[in-house]
Amino acid sequence: MPLHHAVLHDRVCLEARGPEAAAFLHGQLSRSMLELAAGDAPLAGWADARGRVRAVLRVVPLPERWLLVTPREGADALLAKLRMFVLRAKVTLARADDVAVAALLGDAADVLGRRGVAADTPPNRMVRRDELGFVRIAPRYWQVLGPRAALEPLAAEAESAAATAADLAEIGLGIPAITPPIAERFVAQMLNLDALGAVSFDKGCYPGQEIIARVHNLGGGKRRARRYALHAAGTAEPAPATPVLDPNGRIVGDVVRAARAAQGFELLAVVDHAAAAGALTCCGAPLMELPLPFDVPRD
Template sequence: MTIWNTLLDGTSLRVEGNRIVSDDASADVANVRKGAVMVPLVHLKGIEAQGEEVTDFLHNLFSNDVKKLSADSAQWTSFNSPKGRMLASMLLWHADGGYRLALAADVHEGILKKLRMFVLRAKVALKDGTEDRVLLGVSSDVLAECLAKANLPVPAAPMKCGQRNGVSVIRLDAKRVVIDAPTGAMADIWSQLQAQSVAPAGTAAWNWLDVQNGIPLVTEATQDDFVAQMLNYELIGGVSFKKGCYPGQEIVARTQYLGKLKKRMYHLQGPGNTDAKVGDELFAPAFEDQAIGKLVTVAPAPNGGVEALAVLQIQAAEEGQIFLGSPAGTKLRLAALPYSLDVAQGQ
């Protein structure tokens, strides 16, 4: 994107495909701990949904309750296969009388095509949201003050959003927001944030923050692999068990109420020599040569090594013997998530 090439000129960052790459990714991630950062979210792409029947349309396709989403709120949601496997994880919010979605860039084109196949005669229009808009992530310990001084809306709480002059600010958690803005407005937003000592950072820094917050992103390497609960999606508010049918709903509900879940998403850490990427398989002694899971999100750790979100067999996690790539691969250790996995089925 030309806008990001221009704004990153003179920094140690550059655009490479669907990533913002740093010359020193570990140092880039370490900067997140030192102060405020802003990350061009080129690993995500948007979809705009408009029309008289758009609420019902999205409600009937996604895992969350779109009808109950208030105008100042956002929600995690998913689009699933008929077998209940997640084809995309998405952030959804109101905008311009309709909705916007943010999802992984490498599944964006395919998901947009699939969604359009459901439109038929419905009064719904779906548009590629990257044509004239861009997404920027901001993380700060003094988030509200930072946004206010940059003349941006300040959402009051996580999963709330504010809008002004065509710009949406969606608060993910205590320290992070996603800014959805017209491309022409981003240079001014960037400048205003820089004036508040918000430093540019790469995609690895945002991935690391996702890992710390236990927020998964379904990408091409993990598409159609997991039901929502395996990715802890019901724990972060991405599934409604009280709404009507949607693709895969029967499988997701059965997994919840019959208590047959054998895999969960965990936070893993690896030593400095770990070579890991999204989609790499995991192994455990009790399962011999059978893979027990897969890496979902991977980021360099601030002090070296790697951190990751991974879906794996609950039994293997309880035994604590987890190896990357093969039964003789690098041993990984479990780390804490910000929410409890000890949740009764059916709740």
């Protein structure tokens, strides 16, 4: 697969600065922040008191600040809500508008090697070189964070691609994106955040921790995110919260995110376990389930 480069204009970075930034994020996010090793760049969820996920963030700790990669849509509202929990903590939250996000998709070994970045860096790890941070998301998918001017040379070393290529890669990995239509709708397990390593069940209290831990320890979850193909000519891209229907027209799921594929669309949808094996439709067209890189748990 040739190397493709895309600027992810639909992503922004928030930042947390200050002597208590790590402790503040540790107390808010579903993933432990205080035990991260140097170079870790994990996914983490931020939930409300009911365990309903407000955001899924890529957390990138740097010596001078913590970066939180999130969809652009709803980012300002998310920042405002996070600030409500700062109280007396010695932490400052802001938009990191000096940081842009790009994607490298395909065989990036040569481009990485020229910059001293090991192509076999484990997933969810970040290698920093000068002004750029190279975060390996999957074997053939890297996100690169840095000033726009520093990112520009990468574009000359790869074929141009649309940002939807990165969306497709993330859907294939089962990574959800939380935007306002679905914020505070799904508990962490419904989005497979546990299977994605975005939840630490041995950490202390954080918003929604009691509910998320109860589902983990006692079960009872009835819905999980699954990956589907939607092949239908003339169908518009399903928006987040678009319903998934069973053969009787009953709503049994909700779209989380979707992206245009070679034929139609691919999407992640949270679907009832009891309905997942049946014939499902979305936007009037049939859905075909596609594999994820992990087995979808049944709580």
